[in-house]
Amino acid sequence: MTKMDFSTINKTTTQSYNEQKNMIKRVFKGQSVLCKVCGQALLLKLPVAHQPSTLSGIYCKKGCTDLELDMEHVN
Template sequence: MTEFKQFNQRHAKAYQQQRNLIKQVLAGKSCCCEHCQQPLFVVLPGQPQAAGIYCAKGCTAIELEMATSSS
């Protein structure tokens, strides 16, 4: 039972870290990939690549579901 609890705690911590990273990047703050230290960039819907947050080398690839607003 404790292994399952530890797994859930690690998963929750990783989710919170990723959520905070997404918030920072979408707020315009400069963030780097934790693996290659390349800057992260946002790809918006309508571009050739899937919408999300990526680094140049591809070790960070967070695909996001984004809706486009039609006015």
């Protein structure tokens, strides 16, 4: 049985995860972050009280970047 080398996949996945995590941190701090594809500013959409079906996340107007975040509205 041949051993599979996942080191390249793991490295790429880790790098992508860290980039997204840092981008999310910058957006939550209120810093201006641009979409890597279209160059437009990324927008943060927060959950709305009494509307559980409202999606929250980070996105650009064109939809190139669309990160759905699992968040709850807190009073």
